[in-house]
Amino acid sequence: MHAEVAFGALKDAGLGIEDVDGYFCAGDAPGFGGISMAEYLGLRNLRHIDSTETGGSSYVLHVGHAAEAIAAGKCSVALITLAGAPRAAGLRVLGGGGGRGRGWGDTPEVSFEGPYGPNVLGYYALAARRHMYEFGTTSEQLAWIRVAASKHASHNPYALLRDPVTIEDVLNSPMVADPLHRLDSCVITDGGGAVIVVSPEVARDLERKSVKILGHGEGVKHTNNGRIDLTYTAGVISGKEAFAEAEVTPSDIDYASIYDSFTITVLIQIEDLGFCEKGKGGAFVSDGALESPHGALPFNTDGGGLCNNHPNNRGGMTKVIEAVRQLRGEANAPVQVPDCQLALAHGTGGTIGARHGSATVILGQPDA
Amino acid sequence: MPNLPVFAPSPTPESKPFWDATGQGKILLPRCNDCGTVIWYPRTTCPDCMSSDVGWFEASGRGTIYSFAVVRRAGGPWRDALPYVLAYVELEEGPRVLTNIIDGIDLEVGQSVVAVFHDTGEGNALVRFRTA
Numbered sequence: 001m002h003a004e005v006a007f008g009a010l011k012d013a014g015l016g017i018e019d020v021d022g023y024f025c026a027g028d029a030p031g032f033g034g035i036s037m038a039e040y041l042g043l044r045n046l047r048h049i050d051s052t053e054t055g056g057s058s059y060v061l062h063v064g065h066a067a068e069a070i071a072a073g074k075c076s077v078a079l080i081t082l083a084g085a086p087r088a089a090g091l092r093v094l095g096g097g098g099g100r101g102r103g104w105g106d107t108p109e110v111s112f113e114g115p116y117g118p119n120v121l122g123y124y125a126l127a128a129r130r131h132m133y134e135f136g137t138t139s140e141q142l143a144w145i146r147v148a149a150s151k152h153a154s155h156n157p158y159a160l161l162r163d164p165v166t167i168e169d170v171l172n173s174p175m176v177a178d179p180l181h182r183l184d185s186c187v188i189t190d191g192g193g194a195v196i197v198v199s200p201e202v203a204r205d206l207e208r209k210s211v212k213i214l215g216h217g218e219g220v221k222h223t224n225n226g227r228i229d230l231t232y233t234a235g236v237i238s239g240k241e242a243f244a245e246a247e248v249t250p251s252d253i254d255y256a257s258i259y260d261s262f263t264i265t266v267l268i269q270i271e272d273l274g275f276c277e278k279g280k281g282g283a284f285v286s287d288g289a290l291e292s293p294h295g296a297l298p299f300n301t302d303g304g305g306l307c308n309n310h311p312n313n314r315g316g317m318t319k320v321i322e323a324v325r326q327l328r329g330e331a332n333a334p335v336q337v338p339d340c341q342l343a344l345a346h347g348t349g350g351t352i353g354a355r356h357g358s359a360t361v362i363l364g365q366p367d368a
Numbered sequence: 369m370p371n372l373p374v375f376a377p378s379p380t381p382e383s384k385p386f387w388d389a390t391g392q393g394k395i396l397l398p399r400c401n402d403c404g405t406v407i408w409y410p411r412t413t414c415p416d417c418m419s420s421d422v423g424w425f426e427a428s429g430r431g432t433i434y435s436f437a438v439v440r441r442a443g444g445p446w447r448d449a450l451p452y453v454l455a456y457v458e459l460e461e462g463p464r465v466l467t468n469i470i471d472g473i474d475l476e477v478g479q480s481v482v483a484v485f486h487d488t489g490e491g492n493a494l495v496r497f498r499t500a
Binding site: 109110111114116121122123125126127128129130133175177178179180225227228230 | 372373374375376377378379380382383387405406407408409410411415416434435436437438439440441442443446449452454455456462463464465466467468473477478494496
């Protein structure tokens with residue numbers, strides 16, 4: 001699958017395997033990561049590899065790292081890939097287990113967390129509960145996020161869940177981890193994606209329209225010596241960095257891809273990125289504000305991880321791809337943002353309930 | 369509520385004093401002797417001031433619920449324990465620890481809880497909590 005998406009992206013860009021001199025992958029790449037993948041893909045001209053792993057946000061971060069590497073002269077055509085098939089492998093509940101050391105290796109925290117059954121649903125529910133407690137956020141406000149995503153997915157013939165849902169549908173769906181409902185959760189899908197980042201010189205010679213990377217930021221947040229604050233993410237750091245580098249503000253953004261493992265993930269990140277004040281996310285996302293093209297902040301117009309696709313439980317790649325589609329004017333017609341000039345893609349990998357890495361990129365038109 | 373699975377921890381040289389104490393129904397916490405920070409999870413160095421002078425003291429076993437989730441979908445051995453409560457409990461001494469609340473799902477943030485010890489059969493115990 002890595003090869004399918006890699007070759008698809010290269011063909012779309014009008015490039016060949018021999019042009020690739022930088023390769024970026026994350027934890028979904030088997031074996032020795034970049035080395036194993038280079039062999040499988042037939043990459044023979046690599047002079048730069050990076051397998052930074054920040055979970056689902058890795059591919060957003062890789063776009064930033066690729067831009068850095070290109071600016072430093074370390075490569076000129078960077079390939080980033082993601083692929084995996086958890087659904088085919090039978091996974092139906094995100095992080096279904098828990099228990100000693102399950103999949104955590106020898107991490108120092110494992111014995112202090114694993115035995116208490118912290119699956120992904122539980123971790124995100126902890127964040128949701130605390131946000132509700134501190135700011136009065138409601139399940140109905142969270143449901144607005146799913147409603148917007150489902151409307152967008154209804155225009156995407158490839159989406160896993162294409163039926164629009166109502167607030168009541170979300171609130172009446174079974175609880176998976178109170179206060180989160182089944183419809184507050186993303187889908188589990190097989191799939192992948194690839195992105196090519198090239199130098200301005202290479203881009204100039206390509207027939208395919210490219211978009212420009214205007215800003216990038218990344219950040220890490222963890223349990224902070226037992227003083228975890230569940231109300232924010234490392235998006236506070238990555239967003240600030242990306243906006244500063246791009247020299248734009250949240251109100252300038254025409255379209256935003258926001259990581260949506262759960263509805264609460266979207267809400268907290270929207271606050272962290274500065275689209276509204278901390279604690280006001282519930283009000284911000286209500287009443288169709290996230291719906292494209294007419295909402296205040298059109299988001300995840302492919303239907304996102306909530307309804308469309310969350311390949312290999314890692315949503316960062318699709319976030320970048322949909323932002324590029326919007327800037328190229330190639331999003332599904334009913335949800336294309338008119339005259340989309342500035343797009344943001346943001347990811348969070350790991351869990352907001354404990355430790356994670358966030359990454360933000362701000363993209364613009366080629367002449368931006 | 370059904371009984372929760374009891375998985376034995378994997379004590380390391382850093383965490384052994386903590387786990388040994390749980391076998392006697394006590395919570396020992398590490399504290400930096402230089403800056404006074406109570407450290408969680410146990411480490412032999414202080415992540416606040418880089419000191420290596422870290423000692424142990426006995427905690428009260430009392431705390432409050434910082435946040436909780438009622439988990440209703442899970443796999444493996446947890447499936448038979450559903451629904452179970454995953455929580456962060458803020459100990460009186462400061463740290464917020466991941467744990468379970470064992471005596472009900474009708475809980476509130478801020479509620480007082482006390483520690484209980486679930487014997488693993490390996491000379492130590494998991495530290496869970498019940499409402500006070």
